[in-house]
Amino acid sequence: MEFILYEQKGNVGIITLNRPKALNALNSVVLKELGQTFDAVDMETVRAVIITGAGEKSFVAGADIGEMSALTKSMGEEFGKVGNDVFRKIELFPIPVIAAINGFALGGGCELAMSCDIRLCSDNAVFGQPETGLGITPGFGGTQRLARIVGVGKAKELIYTCSNIKADEALRVGLVNAVYPLGELMEAAEKMAGKIARNAPIAVRASKQAINEGLQTDMDSALVIEEKLFGNCFETEDQKEGMKAFLEKRKVDKYLNR
Numbered sequence: 001m002e003f004i005l006y007e008q009k010g011n012v013g014i015i016t017l018n019r020p021k022a023l024n025a026l027n028s029v030v031l032k033e034l035g036q037t038f039d040a041v042d043m044e045t046v047r048a049v050i051i052t053g054a055g056e057k058s059f060v061a062g063a064d065i066g067e068m069s070a071l072t073k074s075m076g077e078e079f080g081k082v083g084n085d086v087f088r089k090i091e092l093f094p095i096p097v098i099a100a101i102n103g104f105a106l107g108g109g110c111e112l113a114m115s116c117d118i119r120l121c122s123d124n125a126v127f128g129q130p131e132t133g134l135g136i137t138p139g140f141g142g143t144q145r146l147a148r149i150v151g152v153g154k155a156k157e158l159i160y161t162c163s164n165i166k167a168d169e170a171l172r173v174g175l176v177n178a179v180y181p182l183g184e185l186m187e188a189a190e191k192m193a194g195k196i197a198r199n200a201p202i203a204v205r206a207s208k209q210a211i212n213e214g215l216q217t218d219m220d221s222a223l224v225i226e227e228k229l230f231g232n233c234f235e236t237e238d239q240k241e242g243m244k245a246f247l248e249k250r251k252v253d254k255y256l257n258r
């Protein structure tokens, strides 16, 4: 991999976008490698993934403007599909993905963060969708996910005005879950990932699936989705052990993922 670093620490996979000279901007190679990295995650042992940027200045400063400057209409549509396919893979990834946003998260960088389940950022983080200032729309899902996360009015304001927001406002509008001093961000992300990894993996995966699928439909249909996934948990060894441990007033040593 030229632009992606990956390491597994216990049950947590850590992906680092490593193109610091371009503030981790996303060109076609980075996007391809990012998709391949998720495909290669060991799903037997990894129970949560963290994605962050190399350096202390930028998570991802957007899609690569140099590459995009030469695109035609059809090439632009194809580039949008490349990014959307990778980000949809992340959004639908079976286990939780935490974005540890360590600086600029602009355009495709903000869109990448929004494809993750949980967003934690450092106090130097800056978010924005500056695309209309470049003559394009957001193209990796920003018109859809930003409105769903911060509300239609705020999303339209940010996209129409190309205004950036800092970490404190991102927290206020619900774009991030929490803000940390830069030097504490990864520790906080790994701590949260570790908490997730200690819970029953089948139940965590089923919860992500229920939320993702339920949001696509009406409440009655969504509750049926939840009922089926809830019921499935009762044929797992982890459910038997989890409830037995409570009744025996002890902690579960380790869920077995079965």
Ligand SMILES: C/C=C/C(=O)SCCNC(=O)CCNC(=O)[C@H](O)C(C)(C)COP(=O)(O)OP(=O)(O)OC[C@H]1O[C@@H](n2cnc3c(N)ncnc32)[C@H](O)[C@@H]1OP(=O)(O)O
Pocket: 021, 022, 023, 025, 061, 062, 063, 064, 065, 066, 080, 083, 104, 106, 107, 108, 109, 130, 131, 134, 138, 139, 140
């Ligand atoms: C479908 C998705 C679409 C999109 O994402 S559209 C793109 C959205 N992103 C942006 O518009 C942000 C573009 N970048 C900037 O505005 C600035 O950067 C920053 C405010 C993030 C940082 O400014 P400063 O601290 O002055 O650094 P610097 O000298 O501008 O950047 C350092 C190096 O990083 C390269 N770079 C930064 N962002 C991108 C990018 N999005 N695509 C390609 N290269 C980028 C620069 O060019 C430069 O490189 P060199 O030193 O060789 O000139």
